[in-house]
Amino acid sequence: MKKRSLVSIDDLSTDEIIKILDMAKKFEKEPTQNLLNGKVVSTLFFEPSTRTRLSFESAVSRLGGKIIGFTDASSSSVTKGETLNDTIRTVNSYCDIIVMRHPIEGSARYASEVADVPVINAGDGANQHPTQTLLDLYSIRKTQGTLDNLSVAMVGDLKYGRTVHSLMMAMARWNTTFHFISPEELGMPPEYKLYLDNLDLTYYEHTDLNEVSGKADIIYMTRVQKERFSDPMEYEKVKNAYVLRRSMLGSCRENMRILHPLPRVNEIHYDVDSDPRAYYFEQALNGVYTRQGILCFLLGASN
Amino acid sequence: MKKGKQLSVSAIRNGTVIDHIPSGNLFKVILILGLDRIDNQITFGTNLESDRLGSKAIIKIADRFFEEEDINRIALVAPEAKLNIIRDYDVVEKHVVTVPKSIKAIAKCFNPKCITNHENVLTRFSVTNSSPVALKCHYCEKITDEEHLTII
Ligand SMILES: [Zn+2]
Numbered sequence: 137m138k139k140r141s142l143v144s145i146d147d148l149s150t151d152e153i154i155k156i157l158d159m160a161k162k163f164e165k166e167p168t169q170n171l172l173n174g175k176v177v178s179t180l181f182f183e184p185s186t187r188t189r190l191s192f193e194s195a196v197s198r199l200g201g202k203i204i205g206f207t208d209a210s211s212s213s214v215t216k217g218e219t220l221n222d223t224i225r226t227v228n229s230y231c232d233i234i235v236m237r238h239p240i241e242g243s244a245r246y247a248s249e250v251a252d253v254p255v256i257n258a259g260d261g262a263n264q265h266p267t268q269t270l271l272d273l274y275s276i277r278k279t280q281g282t283l284d285n286l287s288v289a290m291v292g293d294l295k296y297g298r299t300v301h302s303l304m305m306a307m308a309r310w311n312t313t314f315h316f317i318s319p320e321e322l323g324m325p326p327e328y329k330l331y332l333d334n335l336d337l338t339y340y341e342h343t344d345l346n347e348v349s350g351k352a353d354i355i356y357m358t359r360v361q362k363e364r365f366s367d368p369m370e371y372e373k374v375k376n377a378y379v380l381r382r383s384m385l386g387s388c389r390e391n392m393r394i395l396h397p398l399p400r401v402n403e404i405h406y407d408v409d410s411d412p413r414a415y416y417f418e419q420a421l422n423g424v425y426t427r428q429g430i431l432c433f434l435l436g437a438s439n
Numbered sequence: 440m441k442k443g444k445q446l447s448v449s450a451i452r453n454g455t456v457i458d459h460i461p462s463g464n465l466f467k468v469i470l471i472l473g474l475d476r477i478d479n480q481i482t483f484g485t486n487l488e489s490d491r492l493g494s495k496a497i498i499k500i501a502d503r504f505f506e507e508e509d510i511n512r513i514a515l516v517a518p519e520a521k522l523n524i525i526r527d528y529d530v531v532e533k534h535v536v537t538v539p540k541s542i543k544a545i546a547k548c549f550n551p552k553c554i555t556n557h558e559n560v561l562t563r564f565s566v567t568n569s570s571p572v573a574l575k576c577h578y579c580e581k582i583t584d585e586e587h588l589t590i591i
Contacts, residue, residue, distance in 0.1 A: 144580070219559070220554070221558060240554050241550060241554065241578070242548075242577075242578025242579035242580070243554045243578075245554075245577065245578045246578055261552050261579075263581075264580070327582070
């Protein structure tokens with residue numbers, strides 16, 4: 137079998153995405169399957185990301201695989217002054233697949249070229265985080281029954297948020313209508329809007345969260361961070377404008393679900409948690425099934 | 440004025456003339472083609488008047504002929520460059536440069552957080568736009584535009 141890595145969501149065809157989502161669905165029904173018995177998975181976390189790491193480790197454990205690796209480069213002797221090239225070449229011979237998170241952009245693509253085994257990108261700086269995108273797609277498909285012709289509202293920091301950029305590019309494959317809601321300073325960058333223009337997809341830009349509530353099948357919330365503003369006063373002005381509260385859900389569709397990549401700070405008020413449309417904790421759990429699907433897809437195991 | 444231009448760079452008997460280089464990018468072209476490292480006789484003129492470019496540069500390299508692949512590398516910094524192949528003082532062939540679809544190891548990724556700026560990795564780009572130049576990094580996927588373009 138030819139080695140396949142997952143560095144960017146664009147590495148997958150639409151059929152392959154659906155195949156992974158279908159595998160994830162089977163894992164949701166039957167999470168414990170011994171498909172990776174005898175396989176060794178390296179989890180190389182050059183920067184800490186507890187959630188992503190635990191999600192992967194849970195996925196590997198449920199598949200009967202073994203995990204080796206490190207959780208933080210500062211505590212690992214293997215990376216003291218060593219190049220990524222050397223670390224990957226060394227680890228490569230110990231395992232069947234590498235899961236890597238690294239603060240440097242493009243590090244995952246490079247690692248996938250150096251390694252003989254498949255590499256899964258668990259986040260390379262501000263660049264890509266394809267397993268997050270796949271679990272978002274899984275959550276959308278599961279809650280809406282389809283990925284076709286949906287209306288997706290993305291809220292918060294749309295300028296720097298890699299999660300929303302990847303999800304937007306991926307959802308563009310299924311004729312999605314987008315609503316972008318953000319402070320003006322943190323709007324969707326022109327190159328992404330151009331991408332949608334070229335595909336003839338419809339999108340709307342808003343600054344008021346209330347305007348879109350009734351129009352969306354999915355509301356995807358992200359954090360608006362103070363550091364992103366050139367003028368701190370601007371942040372003070374908008375900081376409460378992009379907080380979702382239960383009182384705003386009155387006009388929302390029944391099928392609408394609220395997603396968030398977590399961790400949240402204050403952008404979703406706690407009073408939303410008990411609404412049946414709050415979906416972010418289930419979304420996180422879906423990450424385990426999706427990562428089971430990804431691991432098996434890349435290792436050629438089928439459930 | 441035409442006459443003046445003719446006189447500013449003397450003719451060569453055999454070799455290659457590269458014309459219509461933007462004046463500001465003359466030295467980048469020299470670097471990309473490695474002209475600073477060869478022994479051939481080279482003459483160049485710069486800040487010459489040009490209707491199209493405003494100000495242009497021209498390079499004449501004696502007894503040297505380039506592969507198309509090599510010459511296309513200069514398209515990044517001189518997309519309108521024209522090449523004349525000279526034999527016995529006559530122009531025997533004319534070429535225009537074409538911007539290649541992908542380029543390797545010529546340009547630097549402008550993103551300071553890119554792996555190519557942290558480890559010994561050859562840069563690779565796909566050309567997403569030819570004029571003005573826009574290069575998408577194979578690794579960090581960021582776009583380096585003409586303004587931020589640095590030749591290695
Ligand atoms: Zn780069």
